[in-house]
Structure formats: C-alpha cells, structure tokens
Amino acid sequence: MATAKHRIEIYSAGCATCKDTIEMVKRVAGSDHDIHVHDMQRADTAARAKSLGIHSVPAVVVNGKLASCCAGRGPDESVLREALR
Secondary structure (H helix, E strand, O other): OOOOOOEEEEEEOOOHHHHHHHHHHHHHHHHHOEEEEEEOOOHHHHHHHHHOOOOOOOEEEEOOEEOHHHOOOOOOHHHHHHHOO
16 A cells, blocks of 8 residues: 655754654655754745744654654654654
C-alpha cells in the first residue's frame, strides 16, 4: 500500500543535535517525501516557526503541523515514522 507524499520541514539552528535530526529525518523519510530544512538564524524563518508553535529546535513539521515526535526531549524516530504513515 502506497503512502501519501508528505511535506516535511525541519527547523534547525545548525547545532550538532539539529544536524543529527536532519539526517534521521532524511533516513526515515527517504525519497518518498519532500524535505525542507529551515535556518532559524533567518528572521522570516523564526517568525514562521513561532506561528507553528515551535519553542525549541530541532523541530519537525509534517504537512504544516508540528510533529508530536518533537514534544519533550527532542525528535523521536518511532513517532516520526508513525506520522509519515
């Protein structure tokens, strides 16, 4: 059964944890989804992040909604996999 193509946005400050998250998302999502990395150093990106309810980075947004994989201690791979089903 094919899954729908998702738009995945990663909000990053360029830190080691953010880079690890970007690699994890790319590994989990593969080429089946559109992945966009946003630099939180940019004012327009920070404003968009705030409007999405992002309070810390790294943060992952799936189809315009902050993914539950980013609640708590940071991105959780198993929760991200579920969000992409």
